[in-house]
Amino acid sequence: MDLQAFEVVLGDVNAPNILVLALNPFCPACGREYNAVQELLAKQSNFAKVVIRFVGDVNFKDDAKIYISSLLIGQYKLGGHDFMNLLSEWFNTDNRNSFARKYELQPSKDVIKTFDPS
Known part of the structure:
Protein backbone atom coordinates (compact mmCIF):
# COMPACT_ATOMS: atom_id res chain seq x y z
CA MET A 1 0.00 0.00 0.00
CA ASP A 2 1.41 3.41 -0.95
CA LEU A 3 0.77 5.47 2.16
CA GLN A 4 1.60 8.77 0.50
CA ALA A 5 -0.94 8.17 -2.28
CA PHE A 6 -3.87 7.21 -0.07
CA GLU A 7 -6.09 9.74 1.68
CA VAL A 8 -8.72 9.37 4.35
CA VAL A 9 -11.55 11.85 3.84
CA LEU A 10 -13.75 12.94 6.74
CA GLY A 11 -16.39 15.60 7.18
CA ASP A 12 -18.48 17.14 4.44
CA VAL A 13 -16.94 16.32 1.05
CA ASN A 14 -18.78 19.35 -0.43
CA ALA A 15 -17.68 21.80 2.28
CA PRO A 16 -16.16 25.11 1.15
CA ASN A 17 -13.01 24.52 3.24
CA ILE A 18 -10.44 21.76 2.99
CA LEU A 19 -8.15 20.87 5.89
CA SER A 45 -19.80 19.15 10.57
CA ASN A 46 -20.33 21.23 7.40
CA PHE A 47 -17.29 23.45 7.99
CA ALA A 48 -14.69 21.40 6.19
CA LYS A 49 -13.69 18.38 4.25
CA VAL A 50 -10.78 16.88 6.19
CA VAL A 51 -8.11 14.99 4.26
CA ILE A 52 -5.75 12.83 6.31
CA ARG A 53 -2.46 11.64 4.86
CA PHE A 54 -0.44 9.25 6.95
CA VAL A 55 3.28 9.89 6.89
CA GLY A 56 6.20 7.68 7.73
CA ASP A 57 9.61 7.34 6.23
CA VAL A 58 9.11 4.39 3.90
CA ASN A 59 12.67 4.79 2.59
CA PHE A 60 14.07 3.84 6.00
CA LYS A 61 11.62 0.95 6.44
CA ASP A 62 9.94 2.55 9.44
CA ASP A 63 7.98 -0.65 10.07
CA ALA A 64 5.87 0.49 13.01
CA LYS A 65 4.62 3.67 11.29
CA ILE A 66 4.01 1.88 8.03
CA TYR A 67 2.21 -0.97 9.79
CA ILE A 68 -0.15 1.12 11.93
CA SER A 69 -0.83 3.57 9.08
CA SER A 70 -1.68 0.63 6.81
CA LEU A 71 -3.87 -0.85 9.52
CA LEU A 72 -5.80 2.40 10.04
CA ILE A 73 -6.20 2.97 6.30
CA GLY A 74 -7.39 -0.61 5.93
CA GLN A 75 -10.01 -0.10 8.62
CA TYR A 76 -11.17 3.09 6.89
CA LYS A 77 -11.45 1.31 3.54
CA LEU A 78 -13.29 -1.65 5.04
CA GLY A 79 -15.63 0.54 7.04
CA GLY A 80 -14.69 -1.57 10.05
CA HIS A 81 -14.82 0.09 13.46
CA ASP A 82 -15.73 3.75 13.51
CA PHE A 83 -12.57 5.21 11.94
CA MET A 84 -12.60 8.56 13.77
CA ASN A 85 -12.99 6.89 17.15
CA LEU A 86 -10.42 4.22 16.30
CA LEU A 87 -7.82 6.85 15.37
CA SER A 88 -8.65 8.88 18.47
CA GLU A 89 -8.26 5.80 20.64
CA TRP A 90 -4.91 5.04 19.00
CA PHE A 91 -3.59 8.52 19.76
CA ASN A 92 -4.88 8.40 23.34
CA THR A 93 -3.73 4.91 24.34
CA ASP A 94 -0.75 4.38 26.60
CA ASN A 95 -0.34 0.73 25.71
CA ARG A 96 0.01 -0.06 22.01
CA ASN A 97 0.05 -3.81 22.70
CA SER A 98 -3.33 -3.75 24.42
CA PHE A 99 -4.73 -1.73 21.51
CA ALA A 100 -3.50 -4.40 19.09
CA ARG A 101 -4.99 -7.18 21.24
CA LYS A 102 -8.31 -5.35 21.67
CA TYR A 103 -8.83 -5.20 17.92
CA GLU A 104 -7.29 -8.63 17.36
CA LEU A 105 -4.46 -7.19 15.34
CA GLN A 106 -1.55 -9.50 14.74
CA PRO A 107 1.54 -7.48 13.91
CA SER A 108 4.85 -9.25 13.57
CA LYS A 109 6.84 -9.61 16.80
CA ASP A 110 9.52 -7.23 15.45
CA VAL A 111 6.94 -4.54 14.78
CA ILE A 112 5.12 -4.90 18.13
CA LYS A 113 8.45 -4.41 19.94
CA THR A 114 8.67 -1.01 18.28
CA PHE A 115 5.20 -0.13 19.59
CA ASP A 116 5.98 -0.90 23.21
CA PRO A 117 9.48 -2.17 24.01
CA SER A 118 8.55 -3.24 27.57
Missing part, protein backbone atom coordinates in the same frame (compact mmCIF):
# COMPACT_ATOMS: atom_id res chain seq x y z
CA VAL A 20 -5.22 18.58 5.10
CA LEU A 21 -3.56 16.76 7.98
CA ALA A 22 -0.27 14.92 7.59
CA LEU A 23 -0.33 12.50 10.52
CA ASN A 24 2.38 10.33 11.95
CA PRO A 25 0.59 7.79 14.16
CA PHE A 26 3.42 7.97 16.73
CA CYS A 27 3.52 11.77 17.02
CA PRO A 28 1.91 13.28 20.15
CA ALA A 29 1.48 16.67 18.43
CA CYS A 30 -0.31 14.94 15.53
CA GLY A 31 -2.66 13.33 18.03
CA ARG A 32 -3.47 16.72 19.58
CA GLU A 33 -4.13 18.21 16.14
CA TYR A 34 -6.35 15.29 15.21
CA ASN A 35 -8.34 15.69 18.45
CA ALA A 36 -8.82 19.41 17.70
CA VAL A 37 -10.08 18.63 14.19
CA GLN A 38 -12.39 15.95 15.58
CA GLU A 39 -13.86 18.52 17.99
CA LEU A 40 -14.29 21.01 15.14
CA LEU A 41 -16.17 18.44 13.04
CA ALA A 42 -18.37 17.54 16.01
CA LYS A 43 -19.37 21.19 16.44
CA GLN A 44 -19.54 22.22 12.77
Whole structure:
Protein backbone atom coordinates (compact mmCIF):
# COMPACT_ATOMS: atom_id res chain seq x y z
CA MET A 1 0.00 0.00 0.00
CA ASP A 2 1.41 3.41 -0.95
CA LEU A 3 0.77 5.47 2.16
CA GLN A 4 1.60 8.77 0.50
CA ALA A 5 -0.94 8.17 -2.28
CA PHE A 6 -3.87 7.21 -0.07
CA GLU A 7 -6.09 9.74 1.68
CA VAL A 8 -8.72 9.37 4.35
CA VAL A 9 -11.55 11.85 3.84
CA LEU A 10 -13.75 12.94 6.74
CA GLY A 11 -16.39 15.60 7.18
CA ASP A 12 -18.48 17.14 4.44
CA VAL A 13 -16.94 16.32 1.05
CA ASN A 14 -18.78 19.35 -0.43
CA ALA A 15 -17.68 21.80 2.28
CA PRO A 16 -16.16 25.11 1.15
CA ASN A 17 -13.01 24.52 3.24
CA ILE A 18 -10.44 21.76 2.99
CA LEU A 19 -8.15 20.87 5.89
CA VAL A 20 -5.22 18.58 5.10
CA LEU A 21 -3.56 16.76 7.98
CA ALA A 22 -0.27 14.92 7.59
CA LEU A 23 -0.33 12.50 10.52
CA ASN A 24 2.38 10.33 11.95
CA PRO A 25 0.59 7.79 14.16
CA PHE A 26 3.42 7.97 16.73
CA CYS A 27 3.52 11.77 17.02
CA PRO A 28 1.91 13.28 20.15
CA ALA A 29 1.48 16.67 18.43
CA CYS A 30 -0.31 14.94 15.53
CA GLY A 31 -2.66 13.33 18.03
CA ARG A 32 -3.47 16.72 19.58
CA GLU A 33 -4.13 18.21 16.14
CA TYR A 34 -6.35 15.29 15.21
CA ASN A 35 -8.34 15.69 18.45
CA ALA A 36 -8.82 19.41 17.70
CA VAL A 37 -10.08 18.63 14.19
CA GLN A 38 -12.39 15.95 15.58
CA GLU A 39 -13.86 18.52 17.99
CA LEU A 40 -14.29 21.01 15.14
CA LEU A 41 -16.17 18.44 13.04
CA ALA A 42 -18.37 17.54 16.01
CA LYS A 43 -19.37 21.19 16.44
CA GLN A 44 -19.54 22.22 12.77
CA SER A 45 -19.80 19.15 10.57
CA ASN A 46 -20.33 21.23 7.40
CA PHE A 47 -17.29 23.45 7.99
CA ALA A 48 -14.69 21.40 6.19
CA LYS A 49 -13.69 18.38 4.25
CA VAL A 50 -10.78 16.88 6.19
CA VAL A 51 -8.11 14.99 4.26
CA ILE A 52 -5.75 12.83 6.31
CA ARG A 53 -2.46 11.64 4.86
CA PHE A 54 -0.44 9.25 6.95
CA VAL A 55 3.28 9.89 6.89
CA GLY A 56 6.20 7.68 7.73
CA ASP A 57 9.61 7.34 6.23
CA VAL A 58 9.11 4.39 3.90
CA ASN A 59 12.67 4.79 2.59
CA PHE A 60 14.07 3.84 6.00
CA LYS A 61 11.62 0.95 6.44
CA ASP A 62 9.94 2.55 9.44
CA ASP A 63 7.98 -0.65 10.07
CA ALA A 64 5.87 0.49 13.01
CA LYS A 65 4.62 3.67 11.29
CA ILE A 66 4.01 1.88 8.03
CA TYR A 67 2.21 -0.97 9.79
CA ILE A 68 -0.15 1.12 11.93
CA SER A 69 -0.83 3.57 9.08
CA SER A 70 -1.68 0.63 6.81
CA LEU A 71 -3.87 -0.85 9.52
CA LEU A 72 -5.80 2.40 10.04
CA ILE A 73 -6.20 2.97 6.30
CA GLY A 74 -7.39 -0.61 5.93
CA GLN A 75 -10.01 -0.10 8.62
CA TYR A 76 -11.17 3.09 6.89
CA LYS A 77 -11.45 1.31 3.54
CA LEU A 78 -13.29 -1.65 5.04
CA GLY A 79 -15.63 0.54 7.04
CA GLY A 80 -14.69 -1.57 10.05
CA HIS A 81 -14.82 0.09 13.46
CA ASP A 82 -15.73 3.75 13.51
CA PHE A 83 -12.57 5.21 11.94
CA MET A 84 -12.60 8.56 13.77
CA ASN A 85 -12.99 6.89 17.15
CA LEU A 86 -10.42 4.22 16.30
CA LEU A 87 -7.82 6.85 15.37
CA SER A 88 -8.65 8.88 18.47
CA GLU A 89 -8.26 5.80 20.64
CA TRP A 90 -4.91 5.04 19.00
CA PHE A 91 -3.59 8.52 19.76
CA ASN A 92 -4.88 8.40 23.34
CA THR A 93 -3.73 4.91 24.34
CA ASP A 94 -0.75 4.38 26.60
CA ASN A 95 -0.34 0.73 25.71
CA ARG A 96 0.01 -0.06 22.01
CA ASN A 97 0.05 -3.81 22.70
CA SER A 98 -3.33 -3.75 24.42
CA PHE A 99 -4.73 -1.73 21.51
CA ALA A 100 -3.50 -4.40 19.09
CA ARG A 101 -4.99 -7.18 21.24
CA LYS A 102 -8.31 -5.35 21.67
CA TYR A 103 -8.83 -5.20 17.92
CA GLU A 104 -7.29 -8.63 17.36
CA LEU A 105 -4.46 -7.19 15.34
CA GLN A 106 -1.55 -9.50 14.74
CA PRO A 107 1.54 -7.48 13.91
CA SER A 108 4.85 -9.25 13.57
CA LYS A 109 6.84 -9.61 16.80
CA ASP A 110 9.52 -7.23 15.45
CA VAL A 111 6.94 -4.54 14.78
CA ILE A 112 5.12 -4.90 18.13
CA LYS A 113 8.45 -4.41 19.94
CA THR A 114 8.67 -1.01 18.28
CA PHE A 115 5.20 -0.13 19.59
CA ASP A 116 5.98 -0.90 23.21
CA PRO A 117 9.48 -2.17 24.01
CA SER A 118 8.55 -3.24 27.57
